[in-house]
Amino acid sequence: MDQDALIRELREIKEAAQSLHDPDKLKAAIREVISEDSGDHGGTGKGAARTDGGGGEEAASGHSLRHLLAQRAPDGQVAELHRLADRVHLVSRMTGRAPNELKCWEPYKKLAGELCGRAMNTSDDSAFVPTGFTDSLIDTARIDRRIPGLVNQFSLARSPLTLPVGSDLGLPVKIAEPTTDTAQKIPAQDPATGSVTFDATTYGVRVPFSEEFDEDSIVTAEEYIRSRIAKCMVDGLETGIINGDTAATHQDTAVVTAANDIRKLWLGFRGLAFDNSATYDCAETSIGAADFEQGDVVRTVAKLDDAYKSDPSKVILIFSVGAMYAALSNSADWDAFLTLDKIGPQAINVTGEFGSLYGHPVVTSAYISKTLAATGLGTSTSTYTGIVAFNRDAWALAVQRAVTLTTIYDAETLQYKVIGHSRADFRAYRPSDKVSAFGYKITPV
Numbered sequence: 001m002d003q004d005a006l007i008r009e010l011r012e013i014k015e016a017a018q019s020l021h022d023p024d025k026l027k028a029a030i031r032e033v034i035s036e037d038s039g040d041h042g043g044t045g046k047g048a049a050r051t052d053g054g055g056g057e058e059a060a061s062g063h064s065l066r067h068l069l070a071q072r073a074p075d076g077q078v079a080e081l082h083r084l085a086d087r088v089h090l091v092s093r094m095t096g097r098a099p100n101e102l103k104c105w106e107p108y109k110k111l112a113g114e115l116c117g118r119a120m121n122t123s124d125d126s127a128f129v130p131t132g133f134t135d136s137l138i139d140t141a142r143i144d145r146r147i148p149g150l151v152n153q154f155s156l157a158r159s160p161l162t163l164p165v166g167s168d169l170g171l172p173v174k175i176a177e178p179t180t181d182t183a184q185k186i187p188a189q190d191p192a193t194g195s196v197t198f199d200a201t202t203y204g205v206r207v208p209f210s211e212e213f214d215e216d217s218i219v220t221a222e223e224y225i226r227s228r229i230a231k232c233m234v235d236g237l238e239t240g241i242i243n244g245d246t247a248a249t250h251q252d253t254a255v256v257t258a259a260n261d262i263r264k265l266w267l268g269f270r271g272l273a274f275d276n277s278a279t280y281d282c283a284e285t286s287i288g289a290a291d292f293e294q295g296d297v298v299r300t301v302a303k304l305d306d307a308y309k310s311d312p313s314k315v316i317l318i319f320s321v322g323a324m325y326a327a328l329s330n331s332a333d334w335d336a337f338l339t340l341d342k343i344g345p346q347a348i349n350v351t352g353e354f355g356s357l358y359g360h361p362v363v364t365s366a367y368i369s370k371t372l373a374a375t376g377l378g379t380s381t382s383t384y385t386g387i388v389a390f391n392r393d394a395w396a397l398a399v400q401r402a403v404t405l406t407t408i409y410d411a412e413t414l415q416y417k418v419i420g421h422s423r424a425d426f427r428a429y430r431p432s433d434k435v436s437a438f439g440y441k442i443t444p445v
Helices: 003-020 023-040 065-069 076-095 105-116 136-144 215-243 269-275 294-301 321-328 340-346
Strands: 152-155 161-166 193-198 201-210 279-281 315-320 337-339 355-357 360-365 385-391 395-410 415-428 436-442
Touching (some): 065 076, 065 105, 215 269, 215 415, 294 315, 294 385, 315 321, 321 360, 321 385, 321 436
Parallel strands (some): 315 360
Antiparallel strands (some): 161 193, 355 360, 385 436
16 A cells, blocks of 8 residues: 555544544554554454553553553443452551552452453562542442432533533524515513523541551451441432421421531421422311322422423422331322332333332332421421422433542551542532422421
8 A cells, every 4th residue: 555545544544433433442443554564564453462561551461551541330340350459559558558468459460450351560560550530439439328319410621610600592483474564573582591600619528447457357357448438428419319408497396406417408398398388287187188199299299480391291299107107108198109010111210219109210218207396397306307399301310420439547646547538519500490399397217
């Protein structure tokens, strides 16, 4: 092939690659071509293992260690690789020993070599040293989410970030056939515009460990640390979304007393419902019965503005655990409630859904208290619970930094500390609208 033909072919490849928007696929294809070419000229040949051991370069199998450790939601051997890498990193940081001096190093290095398709370099381990925790903790948190996973989510490039918010255009109008040069113009219909500003806040948890931990005890505790931190971060996010209130005096002031309580980060479902008078007393008897019944749910949803309740599939119902069992134990008053086995393939199947009522997906949360007062506000001594209804498209969770683990040593206390932290904001696009409602004064079961 002459030079001009080669240049034309390279340009065609570039254009095709740009249209694919898949750099990983392009890199894999280039590696395959190069390895085939090397095989034709007496090189290492296609599929041959690399033995240079340096710099985390791509292996002949097309998978670098960096690529494997960056995978989200891994399974099988890659998930095990993540677990071993996190163990090596944590133990190394907490004992102050080099990674390749640890007992857990060899299982990690062996599996890394097998998955990367490369021979181990016996003198240089630098390519295999994990430099931080993997994304598996983030995925653990994501998988465990129920309520946070039910609203719009996006990455926050900077904070604060202001986004435009527009309304619908309304309906089109009838246009008369023009019969003159000065026919009437089509009426303009401009959407009402506004804006919403997302301003991320950091929240986190710190787990201290004694300096006296040896490698074996740290390894034993490692899985517990990861799972507990992930659960803590998810639970905090969920209760903040449901019970958050940014007023100087929190709506649940009897139980939310600390200045740094995560329930003071955002204005959540319950807080906005109270602010907009979108609440319903489920024990009132002028319309329904004192006992919790399916009609109470309908009347709670009715508190939403019309634009946010017209599509039942967009309105999610959150039952407290006590409210869920009150409904399940009273089939006579809940004949419209359908469990997933009765819904079948028509289920909307949102995360955590355990049933449907009048087309609304129903989920449950342990973070709607069972010690609410008769007013629906939190106390530590009362005996009522509640339900939340919200339009899932009217809220957003903006994440500037996903769940991250950091390990530090505090010489003053002779402790290692593992810190889990994230940075996010949660809010309604139009907080002046009734986009969430709260039904209260329900006797839990």
